[in-house]
Amino acid sequence: xxxxxxxxxxxxxxxxxxxxxxxxxxxxxxxxxxAKDPDFKPYxxxxxxxxxxxxxxxxxxxxxxxxxxxxLKNVDSIVVGSGxxxxxxxxxxxxxxxxxxxxxxxxxxxxxxxxxxxxxxxxIYMKNHCYNSTYSQQxxxxxxxxxxxxxxxxxxxxxxxxxxxxxxxxxxxxxxxQQLGTCKDEPIDVAILKQGKSRGSIFGNCAVSMVISNQNNxxxxxxxxxxxxxHQPDDKDFYKNLxxxxxxxxxxxxxxxxxxxxxxxxxxNDHFCNHYANTFFSSLPILWYKxxxxxxxxxxxxxxxxxxxxxxxxxxxQHLFYKNEQTINHPKNILVHNHFKNQDHSxxxxxx
Amino acid sequence: MSEILVTGMGIVSALGNGKTxxxxxxxxxxxxxxxxxxxxxxxxxxIGEVPYNNEExxxxxxxxxxxxxxxxxxxxxxxxxxxxxxGKIPTNTSKRIAFISAxxxxxxxxxxxxCNNFLSDKQLCKYLNLQNCGANTSAIAEQYGxxxxxxxxxxxACSSAANAIILGANMIKMDYVDIAIVGGSECLSKFHxxxxxxxxxxxxxxxxxxxxxxxxxxxxxxAAYLLLESEKSAxxxxxxxxxxxxGYGNAxxxxxxxxxxxxxxxxxxxxxxxxxxxxxxxxxxxxxNAHGTGTSNNDESEGMALKRIFGxxxxxxxxxxxxxxxxxxxxxxxxxxxSILCLRNKFVPANLHFKTESNIGFSPVIHNIxxxxxxxxxxxxxxxxxxxxxxxxxxx
Numbered sequence: 001x002x003x004x005x006x007x008x009x010x011x012x013x014x015x016x017x018x019x020x021x022x023x024x025x026x027x028x029x030x031x032x033x034x035a036k037d038p039d040f041k042p043y044x045x046x047x048x049x050x051x052x053x054x055x056x057x058x059x060x061x062x063x064x065x066x067x068x069x070x071x072l073k074n075v076d077s078i079v080v081g082s083g084x085x086x087x088x089x090x091x092x093x094x095x096x097x098x099x100x101x102x103x104x105x106x107x108x109x110x111x112x113x114x115x116x117x118x119x120x121x122x123x124i125y126m127k128n129h130c131y132n133s134t135y136s137q138q139x140x141x142x143x144x145x146x147x148x149x150x151x152x153x154x155x156x157x158x159x160x161x162x163x164x165x166x167x168x169x170x171x172x173x174x175x176x177x178q179q180l181g182t183c184k185d186e187p188i189d190v191a192i193l194k195q196g197k198s199r200g201s202i203f204g205n206c207a208v209s210m211v212i213s214n215q216n217n218x219x220x221x222x223x224x225x226x227x228x229x230x231h232q233p234d235d236k237d238f239y240k241n242l243x244x245x246x247x248x249x250x251x252x253x254x255x256x257x258x259x260x261x262x263x264x265x266x267x268x269n270d271h272f273c274n275h276y277a278n279t280f281f282s283s284l285p286i287l288w289y290k291x292x293x294x295x296x297x298x299x300x301x302x303x304x305x306x307x308x309x310x311x312x313x314x315x316x317x318q319h320l321f322y323k324n325e326q327t328i329n330h331p332k333n334i335l336v337h338n339h340f341k342n343q344d345h346s347x348x349x350x351x352x
Numbered sequence: 353m354s355e356i357l358v359t360g361m362g363i364v365s366a367l368g369n370g371k372t373x374x375x376x377x378x379x380x381x382x383x384x385x386x387x388x389x390x391x392x393x394x395x396x397x398x399i400g401e402v403p404y405n406n407e408e409x410x411x412x413x414x415x416x417x418x419x420x421x422x423x424x425x426x427x428x429x430x431x432x433x434x435x436x437x438x439g440k441i442p443t444n445t446s447k448r449i450a451f452i453s454a455x456x457x458x459x460x461x462x463x464x465x466x467c468n469n470f471l472s473d474k475q476l477c478k479y480l481n482l483q484n485c486g487a488n489t490s491a492i493a494e495q496y497g498x499x500x501x502x503x504x505x506x507x508x509a510c511s512s513a514a515n516a517i518i519l520g521a522n523m524i525k526m527d528y529v530d531i532a533i534v535g536g537s538e539c540l541s542k543f544h545x546x547x548x549x550x551x552x553x554x555x556x557x558x559x560x561x562x563x564x565x566x567x568x569x570x571x572x573x574x575a576a577y578l579l580l581e582s583e584k585s586a587x588x589x590x591x592x593x594x595x596x597x598x599g600y601g602n603a604x605x606x607x608x609x610x611x612x613x614x615x616x617x618x619x620x621x622x623x624x625x626x627x628x629x630x631x632x633x634x635x636x637x638x639x640x641n642a643h644g645t646g647t648s649n650n651d652e653s654e655g656m657a658l659k660r661i662f663g664x665x666x667x668x669x670x671x672x673x674x675x676x677x678x679x680x681x682x683x684x685x686x687x688x689x690x691s692i693l694c695l696r697n698k699f700v701p702a703n704l705h706f707k708t709e710s711n712i713g714f715s716p717v718i719h720n721i722x723x724x725x726x727x728x729x730x731x732x733x734x735x736x737x738x739x740x741x742x743x744x745x746x747x748x
Contacts, residue, residue: 078604083484085507094464097546102394110547111610111736114456115485115507120737123606129621132604132739133515136507138486144504151522176470179477231503297484343490344503 001154003224004213005350007069008305009062011035011207012293017065019309025292025319028202031184032174033294035205053088053112055168056121058207063122063162070211071219076158077131078119079148081141081165083297085115088170095172118166131158139262139340141165142301143229143348146212150227153214160213165301167206174203183295188265190291194322196263196270204294208301210308222311225249225333225349232343235279242280245349249333256284257331258310260303262338263288263322264295272342277323288322300338304348307334311352354583356521356597357748359531360439362431363689365574365676366400369412370434375693378675378701381720383558385570385677391540392465397554399540400572400677402427413495421491422459422482423573427682428492428537431575435533436496439579440591443498447530447585450502452520453489453577454512454536456681458482461541492537501529509735510643511602512536513576513684517743518600520580530585535685537575544680545571551610559646559678561671561703562655564710569645572677576685578692595692598728598746599632601625605653605738612649616657618740619643619732623661626730626742636728637667637744639700641691642716643732644671645678650734655712668724670717674704684733684741691729692745700724 013033014021040049040057043064049057059080067075084090093109111117116134123132131152135144142165149161169177177183184200193202216223226248228241246253259281261273277286293302310316316328336348363370366384367377377384385400402409409426410417413433432451441449459482470477481487489505502523506515513536520532548554548571555568586593603625605618612618627634643654658669672690679686694700703716727747734740 083486093547094460094467094543097542098464098468102542102546105546105550107547107550110544110550113547114509114736116456116509116735116737116739117609119508120604120606120609120739123604123738124608127606129604129606129617131602132508132606132737133506133519133602134508134739135504136485137489137504138484140504141486147504148519148522151519151526151528154526155522176467176477176480179471179474180480229502229504231500 001214002216003150003153004216004220005222005224005308006211006213006219007066008208008210008308009065010305011037011058011062013204014292021292022309022313022317027190029189030187030202032169032203053086055086055088055166056118059118059164059166060122060125062207062209063164066209066211067162072160072211074126074128075160075162075211077149077152077161078122078128079133079145079161079163080119081135081145081298082115082118082167083136083138083141084167085136086113086117087168087173089113091170091172137344139297139300139338140344140346142298143338143346147227147229149212160211162209163212164209165206165298167296167298169203169205193265193291196265196267199266199268201264201266201290201295204296206296206298206301208305222308222350222352225351228347230345233345241347245347249349251333256333256335257328258285258287258316258334260287260289260307260334260336261322262300262303264290272339276337285324285326285328286322287320289320303336303338307336307350310334311350356524357581357583357586358578358594358597358692359581359586359591360435360579361594361689361692362434363576363686364402364427364430365679365686366402366572367676369430371693379720381702381704383674383704385558391542393542393545395545395549397556398558398570400570401540402573420478420482422462422488423539424455424458424488424537425491427539427573427575428453429495431537431577432492432495435577435579443496445498448501450520450523450529450532451493451500452504452506452516452532452534453492454506454516454681455485455488455538456507456509456512457538457541457544458485458488460543461539464542508739509737510680510683511733511735511739511741512681514733514741514743515602517578517688518602518741521597521600524580524582530582532580533577534580535577536682538573538680538682540571540573553647555646558705559674560705561644561646561673562651562710562712562716563706564708566646566648566651568647570677572679574676574679574686575682576689578685578688593748595695595745596748597743599626599630599744600742601629602741605740607738610736612653614653616653616660618738619654619657619734620660622740622742623657626744630744632728632744634662635665637730638726639668639694639729641687641729641731642669642671643734644673646673652712654732654734659713666714668700668717670701670703672701688731688743691731695726695729695745695747698723698725
């Protein structure tokens, strides 16, 4: 059973709902970047918009555009991945509860704080009664959601699915994450970020929505050959999974045009990326994307987005290369690897 | 297609630690909901707390006393350990195992307790690493000692654990794994107790699901896991088979973020799908362990959906939430374990505190029933956001 990506839409600190970053990427000197929002007027009435948090607006806008671009009126399934859920409302309710000593709290931030608010708001917006679920598995939340859709298509339960990955970073949580060391203390230039010499990454918001289908038609962006999710691999396990994903697609490692890795400028993370790049992909061009979209628990959805768009537009812009830069005229197969603290891993093979 | 079997279970809730304690407490027809002992809240509301503090929980499983942890993690470890023991899973098994856990609260208990000091105390700030759902699942998974092949977390509010069951079953069907350990863990937190309180859906007294005078729900906490296993694997291992998972359904009410539709569309679709998948007719269902929270809105919506599914041939129905409290993300697996205990013991637990039939038009089981032959039982789990799921367990 083949699985295809029919459309992908993003909102990030690149220009929203388009692929301008392919030609004209925004390079920031920052440790946090708010997303550049599109005009939300086409999607909501002013009353609706007032009630919704930004994350929900972005999730609905990207979902709505992705569904439209896939040529669908509705979908057979809605699955969202989110590592932190609706963190802005979580922060609001948490701080109010502590400051006000559990008195006089407003229900709205609580109602809009749960992880599944996102998928359910999308369902309400699309009047969709189909399968609906939400995954929250740290840095592999997006892959967990995508895998669910993979299974459902393989089981012939659905023909298509809207898969989303959504994160936000409100101010108090941002300060706490700086204290933890997962975010840089100071703004940082991309060239220095790439050296990966200090702790912490640069944070960004994430809104990525894609339509996955079992149909290969004129809307198809690329094929997802296969995906592997695995846990605490040693090099032998990693090789086994890499080998399996290539074998299933009937490909050799040299057929891979480029490998997208999850470099984020945090020495603790990049150390593992270097290990996998050097051990398994030493002869292949290595790409990264978090310098363009920022780090978040769902950032790997941008990895798949970037890979799919490179295949669709048949080019790999120079600013995506992390190392082993080569001229690639016709990218055909792109492998996306992601890991969270070297514990949970994913490999996703995209082909055009 | 080969069957999905249940070959192990673990449970901890206000009713106690383990299946035996749980079943005894059900037999006693006594609610475990009461005043709070461990949760540091100023709200005076009845809750269903697991009767051990965190230090006692650690001692029960030999958890390192100095390791940063959350109550969700500790409860999860206890239930996981019992499920692994019953299912006889060694740490060096050659079977492919997925661990799929559900939570929404995650480590919020420790964040709300310590966040005022996060910026001044780097050590305390590390609790932030344990806040999100997945961090709790990964920490619970460590209790196994062996290596799971796949770990993930579902967070669909009060139907989370039922959706974990669904994912596990789908993974076994597609032969990604031989065994899926599925369920959820959720501790009480001030955050969600206050949240539910702002929604004015908490009963100040003990909850009365489906009663005409019901005033809301009581929150509870706990964890439960089921070992789902392919028929082939269970036979190879020659392990005791508790029952089979014969069907399941997931649908979305798509009505309102915190309210259920008056016609119960989401619950209806979820139950209908579960029946279809199991190739059963509605009259085959002998007992429904209802979601039955005790809120005006849920019970009316679920009641309407039950009537649409079962017509005038209502099976035995009860909500066991008056025993345990509403254990939110863990409710789906806690009540699935209870349903399976019922199936195996020919037992139907009472819907405690029910007195007056409402306009929904049916009465749940008022007193425990013994020696009731049960072939198929259904467990309903519905959540905020209209995330509705239903699972059917059958004798094997």
